[in-house]
Amino acid sequence: MRPALLTLAALCAALAGCGTPGAPQPPSLRLPKPVSDLQAIRKGDDVYLRWTVPTKTTDNSTIRGTGFGNTRICLGFVTDQPNTCRDIAADLATKPDDSGAQTAIDHITHRIGGNRDFLSYSVKVNNDSGRNAGPSNSVLIFVAPSLAAPPDLKAQLSSKEIVLSWQAHELPTSTNLRAEYFYRVKRLLKDPQVKQPAETTLVEFPATPGSMTYVDHSFTWEKSYDYRVCGVTRVISTDGKILAEFEGQDSPTATIVAHDIFPPPVPTGLQAVYSSVDSQRFIDLTWSTDLENDFAGYNVYRSDAGGTEIRINTDIVKTPAYRDNNVAAGKSYIYKVTAVDTRGNESAKSEPANEKVPE
16 A cells, blocks of 8 residues: 655644745845944044944844955045045054944045045945945045144243243145134143043133243142143134134143242231330231232241341241240340241241330
8 A cells, every 4th residue: 555645734743843935035245234423533634533343234144253354434525426435545454442443544634725625534344255335424524724733832830820832833824714723722630649630721712923821820739730732723614603623733741840949928017016014025026918829827037136036936927916025125126027838938038127125
């Protein structure tokens, strides 16, 4: 007897089920998804580019480590047709960092001038077959000339201020773009307790050729600072709006330690007046008040005719007055006063004041 033939349903059941047949799927092209977060920042004549390297293909498959080819950085115009790469800025290996991003620098010195007002950047990430899914988003960089950094920044410390000085270059000659130029003064507090101290901008003001200065009053004594100056270019529209702004390269760093070796001003107006109450004799001293922010107090010095000048106050005197109770009848005394700051710097002695104790 011939065995019975299995039906398709029975065969599927015997094989623990069958999938529903469908249309055949095309093979994956393994095209990396286009970059969507390209960023560009200009500093001087360098453009710093950054983007996230795609991890998925256009059909949402994960890209393995060997699935990449090169990445092309393209330059073009906004009027170009899509997917046009007018100029190739660079072809580089696709190598994301630990955060998944990749960076590149385009030196644009030779691109400034001519008929270009701006550069349009995009990137294309290729697979290992040299194919891609198209360009990234475009970013624009204006190509107005940058303001050269001062080559000779100096920092000098005085009794109340840090004075920065430099020699400014002639202002660049702009091309088709209207530009305004400024200098930006930056300061970094060098604190060993802070691993990554932040640099702050102190001031910004219009650039003019020749000698320029800035006076910093906001520092703290006994701290170390790094100062830098950079030019700033602002591209201005015909109606006065700011289209773009970028910094030039930074000047060399001027480092200074704000070590206070500067004494307070010499006290003035010292007067000495003899007085007595009952049998107690004394000489009262008064003088003008010191208004320094770091003022600590005063020292009082005394000498008699032909004698040695000595300090007669045990503790520092906080107010501009002092009573000398240790005087003798018939003797003449010469007094002088000094001012002292919180770091122990002492001024020169004041003009003398003389007084005699009656017999």
